[in-house]
Each structure stands twice: as structure tokens, then as C-alpha cells.
Amino acid sequence: MSVVRTIFLQCPSISPFSASATSINSVSVKFKVSCCSVASPATVVNGNVDGKPSERNEVRLGLPSKGRMAEDTLDLLKDCQLSVRQVNPRQYVAEIPQISNLEVWFQRPKDVVRKLVSGDLDLGIVGLDTVQEYGQGNEDLIIAHDALEYGDCRLSIAIPKYGIFENINSLKELAQMPQWTPERPLRVATGFSYLGPKFMKDNGLNYVTFSTADGALEAAPAMGIADAIVDLVSSGTTLRENNLKEIKGGVILESQAVLVASRRSLIQRKGVLDITHEMLERLEAHLRAVGQFTVTANMRGSSAEEVAERVLSQPSLSGLQGPTVSPVFSKRDGKVAADYFAIVI
Numbered sequence: 598m599s600v601v602r603t604i605f606l607q608c609p610s611i612s613p614f615s616a617s618a619t620s621i622n623s624v625s626v627k628f629k630v631s632c633c634s635v636a637s638p639a640t641v642v643n644g645n646v647d648g649k650p651s652e653r654n655e656v657r658l659g660l661p662s663k664g665r666m667a668e669d670t671l672d673l674l675k676d677c678q679l680s681v682r683q684v685n686p687r688q689y690v691a692e693i694p695q696i697s698n699l700e701v702w703f704q705r706p707k708d709v710v711r712k713l714v715s716g717d718l719d720l721g722i723v724g725l726d727t728v729q730e731y732g733q734g735n736e737d738l739i740i741a742h743d744a745l746e747y748g749d750c751r752l753s754i755a756i757p758k759y760g761i762f763e764n765i766n767s768l769k770e771l772a773q774m775p776q777w778t779p780e781r782p783l784r785v786a787t788g789f790s791y792l793g794p795k796f797m798k799d800n801g802l803n804y805v806t807f808s809t810a811d812g813a814l815e816a817a818p819a820m821g822i823a824d825a826i827v828d829l830v831s832s833g834t835t836l837r838e839n840n841l842k843e844i845k846g847g848v849i850l851e852s853q854a855v856l857v858a859s860r861r862s863l864i865q866r867k868g869v870l871d872i873t874h875e876m877l878e879r880l881e882a883h884l885r886a887v888g889q890f891t892v893t894a895n896m897r898g899s900s901a902e903e904v905a906e907r908v909l910s911q912p913s914l915s916g917l918q919g920p921t922v923s924p925v926f927s928k929r930d931g932k933v934a935a936d937y938f939a940i941v942i
């Protein structure tokens with residue numbers, strides 16, 4: 598448990614002369630991950646030939662080396678008492694002292710996914726969008742934890758608010774626009790060249806072409822390069838500032854950071870399953886504790902039982918178990934007395 602912040606309570610019914618609340622950093626959680634068999638036939642891939650794990654003894658975890666996920670990932674692991682120790686920031690390999698036999702490798706998010714597929718990494722933390730885009734439905738990739746509660750965004754189609762799109766508010770309406778023909782298809786700019794076309798195809802948009810771009814996609818419609826874009830949206834500010842809008846039925850994927858594992862590694866590489874358990878227990882313990890607090894307050898009373906009774910008379914104060922009540926001793930007129938009791942709930 599670590600102290601994150603202290604608040605002072607003002608609660609007349611328990612008349613505290615002081616109280617503090619400490620956010621709980623972890624609760625006890627036990628996980629069981631099991632893996633049955635490899636669902637897909639073994640393929641020949643770099644570092645992982647015929648489904649056999651490559652020759653190494655260490656378990657490898659890939660983390661984002663850059664971008665917005667990099668710092669948040671290290672912060673989350675630190676909150677789970679899994680501090681990543683990097684000898685120097687230019688080195689791409691690091692360790693987590695609490696887990697022996699684990700190597701941490703810093704890679705671009707898309708390379709974390711590619712290297713999981715190739716067998717050069719066993720575990721990784723990236724956004725679900727990156728797993729889906731670069732994993733392309735590969736059955737070797739298993740989402741071990743699907744909600745690490747940061748990196749929230751959605752992959753969405755956006756179109757201009759103006760011109761021929763002014764009254765278009767749904768994917769259906771977009772698909773039915775007479776403008777799109779084999780000669781003049783809907784032009785979509787996206788960095789998601791797997792998920793974008795797949796979604797359009799699955800939703801019956803036939804006359805569509807895609808162009809790829811790495812950044813500032815929101816400028817493409819105004820520049821006349823594209824009619825629509827498929828990109829990540831979080832607050833919606835970038836779309837708004839560029840006169841674009843999302844449409845009904847146009848969300849391709851809801852994404853946040855996930856822990857992803859290679860199925861073959863879980864089954865075949867010694868230590869991967871145990872390390873995955875250990876990480877899941879720590880992650881879940883931390884995530885479940887978010888928003889829970891331990892409150893310590895000193896209450897006046899004639900006995901511990903009387904104080905406990907008053908606390909328990911308010912179900913919202915009882916907590917999961919407890920309260921713990923202990924006398925607070927002070928010296929008055931040369932005599933030791935306990936007029937107050939410390940409650941912990």
C-alpha cells in the first residue's frame with residue numbers, strides 16, 4: 598500500500614478531530630490462466646520456426662519505446678511494484694528486478710506486435726488498436742488483460758461537416774451516397790490499412806480506395822486528398838478543429854492498453870505462464886484498488902465497542918471488513934487515558 602493523497606474528512610456523525618484517507622494501491626487477487634492447445638497450424642516465421650520457440654532462456658516483454666503509451670506503461674508497472682530498470686535511456690533492453698528471468702525490450706508499438714507474432718517476444722503491452730492492426734487476426738495473439746485503463750481511444754471514420762457530407766450522419770447514409778462509383782470511389786486516408794479496408798468491406802461499402810499517411814490525417818479532406826479518414830479519436834478535439842465529424846455506426850474499434858501474449862510462448866516457453874500470472878495478479882490488484890481508500894479517523898467514545906457500534910450503524914462506513922478500532926492514549930493530569938479511538942475502515 599502506498600500513500601497517494603490524504604484528505605481530511607468533515608463528518609459530524611463520527612465527530613473526528615482528525616481523519617485521513619489513503620488510496621489503496623493494491624488488493625489481493627489470484628488469477629488462473631491456462632492454455633490448452635495451439636489453435637492455428639504452426640507457420641514458418643522469423644525466430645519461431647515450425648511453432649518451436651526460438652533458442653533462448655529468458656522470457657521477453659515488449660514495451661512501447663516511444664509515443665504516448667511509453668510513459669503511461671512505465672507508470673502503470675511502477676504502480677504495480679514492477680519498476681523497469683533501464684541502465685541508460687538509449688538502451689532498448691531493461692529488467693524488472695521483481696521478476697527474475699524477464700527481459701524488457703523497448704520497441705515501437707507496431708514492432709511489439711510483429712515480434713510477438715514472429716516469436717521474438719513473448720508478452721507485450723500496447724493499444725488494442727495496434728494489436729488488431731498489426732496482428733491481423735493472428736490466432737497466436739492472446740489478450741491476457743483487456744483493460745489496463747489508459748490509452749483510451751476509438752478507431753473511427755470521420756467525414757467533413759460541410760459540402761456533400763452536410764446531411765450525412767451515418768455509415769448507411771455514407772454508403773448510399775450516389776457519388777461513389779467504380780470510376781469515382783470514396784477516397785479514405787488512414788494509417789490503418791488492414792482494419793480500415795476490412796471494416797468498409799464488412800459493411801458493404803464497395804467503391805472505396807485507401808491512401809496511407811502517418812500523421813495529420815485530419816488535414817487530408819480539406820486538402821482535397823481524401824473524402825474521409827479512418828483514425829484514432831479520443832477527445833474529438835482534432836476532428837472538431839478540422840471541421841470533421843464522426844458518424845453513426847462508424848466506430849471500428851474501441852481501444853485501450855492491453856497485455857498481449859503469444860499463445861505458443863505461453864504453451865511452450867518455460868516461465869511465460871508463471872510470469873503472465875504474476876503480472877496479471879499485480880495489474881488486477883492495482884486496477885481493482887483504484888478508487889478505494891483506507892480511512893483513519895479519531896473518534897471520541899467511552900469504549901472501543903461503543904465507537905464500533907456507531908461506525909457500523911452507517912453501512913457506508915463499514916467497509917468490506919471492520920472497522921479496526923484502537924485506543925488513542927494521552928496523558929492528562931498525570932494520568933494516562935483513552936478518550937479517543939482510532940478507527941480504520
Ligand SMILES: Nc1ncnc2c1ncn2[C@@H]1O[C@H](COP(=O)(O)OP(=O)(O)OP(=O)(O)O)[C@@H](O)[C@H]1O
Nearest residue numbers: 664665666706724725726727748749750829831852
Ligand atoms: N489521442 C489519443 N488518445 C489516447 N490514446 C491514443 C490517442 N492516440 C493514440 N492513442 C493510443 O496510443 C497508442 C500510441 O499512439 P501514439 O500516437 O503515441 O504512437 P504512434 O501512433 O505509434 O506514434 P506516431 O503517432 O508518432 O506514429 C495508439 O496505438 C493508441 O492505442
Ligand SMILES: O=P(O)(O)OC[C@H]1O[C@H](OP(=O)(O)OP(=O)(O)O)[C@H](O)[C@@H]1O
Nearest residue numbers: 812813828829830831832833834835836
Ligand atoms: O481526439 P483527440 O483527443 O484530438 O486525439 C486524436 C488525435 O490523436 C492522435 O494523434 P497524435 O496526437 O498521436 O498525433 P499523430 O497524428 O502524429 O499520431 C490521432 O491520430 C488523432 O490525430
Ligand SMILES: [Mg+2]
Nearest residue numbers: 664665812829
Ligand atoms: Mg499518433
